Amino acid sequence: SLDSIQLIDIPKISDPDGRGNLSVIEKKILPYEIKRVYYLYDVPSDSSRGGHAHIELQQFLIALSGSFDVVLDNGLERKVYTLNRPNKGLLIPNGIWRELDNFSAGAVCLSLVSDVYKESDYLRDYNDFKSYTKTTD
Ligand code: TYD
Secondary structure (H helix, E strand, O other): OHHHOEEEEOOEEEOOOOOOEEEOOOHHHOOOOOOEEEEEOOOOOOOOEEEEEEOOOOEEEEEEEOOEEEEEEOOOOEEEEEEOOOOEEEEEOOOOEEEEEOOOOOOEEEEEEOOOOOHHHEEOOHHHHHHHHHHOO
């Protein structure tokens, strides 16, 4: 269910002399080894990204700058998360449909994922995704 989806606090080191913050992502905060890093930027506010699920890939999303919404759907229920802090990340397990929208100006979405890029890992058709979730229940 969507209950297993977690917002994870990313440790933040505030500078004692007011020089700003530093956040660090180490292996231990994620349940997988990071195999690839990519990021979305210059996304028009009326555009949506995602619109697919992954068969195996797990993903950790962070709003490095600005904000955006992540709509998650497990085939039965939907939940919306707003990411707007560089020290909070959303862990998306495999088998979840996701859509990203409402990007603010200057938003940057960092994505740390568990595998290399494989088109064969994508479910890009919502009806295929629905059938897929039924076979794996
Ligand atoms: P896609 O995963 O559909 O992006 P989003 O979910 O953000 O809308 O990828 C968009 C395009 O980029 C698609 O043609 C595949 C390509 N792509 C790569 O070539 N390598 C990658 O690592 C990723 C993530 C995408």
